[in-house]
Amino acid sequence: MKKSNLLATTDPSFNDIIGNGKIYRVPEFQRDYSWTQDNWEDLWNDIITIKNNENSHYMGSIVLLNRGGSIYQIIDGQQRFTTLSILSLAIIFKLKELASNDIEKNDNTERVENLMKDYIAKKDSASLTYSSKLFLNENNDSFYQRLLAFKKPININKLLSSEKLLWGAYEFFKTKVDELYKGINNGKDLALFLTKVIGERLLFIQITVEDELNAYTVFETLNSRGVELTSTDLLKNYLFSLVAKSTSDLDHAKKQWNKIINIIGLKNFPTFLRHYLNSKMKLINKGYLFKAIKSTVKIDEDVFELLDSLEESAYIYIALGNPTDEYWKENKDLVDSIDALKLFGVTQHKPLLMISHKYLEPRDFEKLLKAIVAISYRYSVIGRHQTNIMDKIYNKAAVLVHNNHDEIDVSKIINSIKELYISDDDFKNSFEGKTFNTDNSNHKKQARYTLYKIEGQIQNGSKYDYTSDSGTIEHILPENLTEKWEEFFSEDEHIRNVYKIGNFTLLETKKNRDIADDIFSVKEKVYHTSKYEITKIIEASQWNINALKNRQSKLANIACGVWKIQFN
Numbered sequence: 001m002k003k004s005n006l007l008a009t010t011d012p013s014f015n016d017i018i019g020n021g022k023i024y025r026v027p028e029f030q031r032d033y034s035w036t037q038d039n040w041e042d043l044w045n046d047i048i049t050i051k052n053n054e055n056s057h058y059m060g061s062i063v064l065l066n067r068g069g070s071i072y073q074i075i076d077g078q079q080r081f082t083t084l085s086i087l088s089l090a091i092i093f094k095l096k097e098l099a100s101n102d103i104e105k106n107d108n109t110e111r112v113e114n115l116m117k118d119y120i121a122k123k124d125s126a127s128l129t130y131s132s133k134l135f136l137n138e139n140n141d142s143f144y145q146r147l148l149a150f151k152k153p154i155n156i157n158k159l160l161s162s163e164k165l166l167w168g169a170y171e172f173f174k175t176k177v178d179e180l181y182k183g184i185n186n187g188k189d190l191a192l193f194l195t196k197v198i199g200e201r202l203l204f205i206q207i208t209v210e211d212e213l214n215a216y217t218v219f220e221t222l223n224s225r226g227v228e229l230t231s232t233d234l235l236k237n238y239l240f241s242l243v244a245k246s247t248s249d250l251d252h253a254k255k256q257w258n259k260i261i262n263i264i265g266l267k268n269f270p271t272f273l274r275h276y277l278n279s280k281m282k283l284i285n286k287g288y289l290f291k292a293i294k295s296t297v298k299i300d301e302d303v304f305e306l307l308d309s310l311e312e313s314a315y316i317y318i319a320l321g322n323p324t325d326e327y328w329k330e331n332k333d334l335v336d337s338i339d340a341l342k343l344f345g346v347t348q349h350k351p352l353l354m355i356s357h358k359y360l361e362p363r364d365f366e367k368l369l370k371a372i373v374a375i376s377y378r379y380s381v382i383g384r385h386q387t388n389i390m391d392k393i394y395n396k397a398a399v400l401v402h403n404n405h406d407e408i409d410v411s412k413i414i415n416s417i418k419e420l421y422i423s424d425d426d427f428k429n430s431f432e433g434k435t436f437n438t439d440n441s442n443h444k445k446q447a448r449y450t451l452y453k454i455e456g457q458i459q460n461g462s463k464y465d466y467t468s469d470s471g472t473i474e475h476i477l478p479e480n481l482t483e484k485w486e487e488f489f490s491e492d493e494h495i496r497n498v499y500k501i502g503n504f505t506l507l508e509t510k511k512n513r514d515i516a517d518d519i520f521s522v523k524e525k526v527y528h529t530s531k532y533e534i535t536k537i538i539e540a541s542q543w544n545i546n547a548l549k550n551r552q553s554k555l556a557n558i559a560c561g562v563w564k565i566q567f568n
Contacts (some may be wrong), residue, residue, distance in 0.1 A: 047198060238297075279350075359408070
């Protein structure tokens with residue numbers, strides 16, 4: 001297929017879209033109507049602005065999928081489209097009221113008929129019934145169609161939450177129209193407000209695609225705040241469409257899908273799906289997820305196989321980002337490793353850990369996890385190297401595990417990610433220049449983690465947990481350069497060195513508070529009374545640039561032993 005045929009874009013007005021003889025359908029399984037009063041207010045204010053200044057207003061993108069002939073699915077834009085239809089109905093209701101009150105009865109009755117035909121529904125000349133221009137999803141359409149007949153709900157309290165929002169939008173816009181035209185009984189002005197202001201001056205970027213795969217690509221490339229539907233919704237719609245022939249299958253698929261979304265979170269699902277796929281197959285980029293699913297999931301059995309696998313993976317995926325998850329409650333070392341990776345802010349390892357957790361023995365999984373912590377600390381925290389290389393290497397390792405899980409051992413897995421392991425020399429060089437700005441909360445936690453791990457190495461087994469111990473980070477050279485410290489550090493030297501790890505140590509809270517910004521000769525005496533070995537071993541006749549550099553170098557040597565892997 002030629003690239004030019006994948007999609008077509010235009011910038012029609014609301015009149016162009018609604019008055020072109022087409023029928024628009026929201027996919028059956030798409031999300032319910034969800035706009036609230038804040039959204040209605042914003043839309044109304046935009047409309048009043050263009051009414052007063054005679055400008056146009058862009059409503060954002062609307063993505064349509066041609067289903068043959070004049071029928072189009074609204075892949076994205078249903079919230080705006082539905083709300084504008086309800087606003088149109090509210091204006092028509094006002095005209096209907098005028099006619100009922102014998103105000104320009106014949107003219108307003110004709111206006112109602114014409115505007116209903118142009119904006120809401122076609123009227124069959126034989127049955128005299130209306131056929132809607134817009135059909136909503138399975139939960140909302142029956143209520144919406146009753147609304148088109150100007151029928152008030154029998155019991156508003158019994159409505160679905162999305163139906164209450166549809167009704168709320170209708171009541172909101174009726175009130176706004178009444179306020180705008182209070183005391184004005186001119187049907188012509190009302191009709192012109194709909195046809196000339198709303199109809200002509202609200203503009204869209206209309207994107208018409210030929211299939212769901214192209215729609216998915218549009219979502220992943222638009223990156224626009226105007227996109228209402230997510231790529232996750234599109235995937236859900238596709239999966240549900242494959243099982244829709246059976247009501248029981250569809251219900252089961254919905255329940256399982258909702259369970260997965262509840263575990264992962266809607267916002268996190270695309271990343272989870274990418275990590276899931278990358279744990280089993282060659283690296284897939286964000287824009288090709290839907291294509292990968294569609295190429296392998298083609299019948300109802302495939303859908304349930306995928307959902308079962310996603311649900312199984314969802315639990316471990318969430319646990320890999322949460323050190324307090326019950327998965328790790330009986331193993332302190334696992335908790336520490338998961339906590340460290342979360343602290344480092346890295347996620348590229350997750351596909352490998354997802355698949356490895358499935359196939360490795362617990363002790364081997366723990367060994368792999370510790371190796372990844374060492375690699376991540378060296379590579380990301382200290383080395384700060386590019387992360388795209390990590391994606392490729394972890395993916396290769398994950399596929400290795402997936403394809404050879406019956407015979408793979410943990411040493412082979414660790415060796416397969418060896419490329420990410422920074423050598424001792426490079427690590428020391430990077431460490432000796434490392435700073436942690438403790439004004440930044442995450443950097444401060446990383447500095448604290450680093451100091452406590454080095455403390456543990458000095459003690460041959462730490463007595464103290466960095467997450468629970470009451471120790472504080474002491475800046476040997478104070479954060480504020482006082483007059484008594486200016487003898488040892490210039491202002492420029494202070495800026496460049498105050499947040500270096502060699503300038504940090506651990507100290508009890510009260511002792512830290514007592515010595516505050518004192519000079520080094522005073523602080524040193526207190527350091528020797530500390531319970532922390534990393535602090536007791538500070539030795540210098542005075543604290544200057546050379547002393548700080550020497551300590552940073554010593555800590556770098558110790559750190560090499562902390563974050564160390566012995567490769568086979």
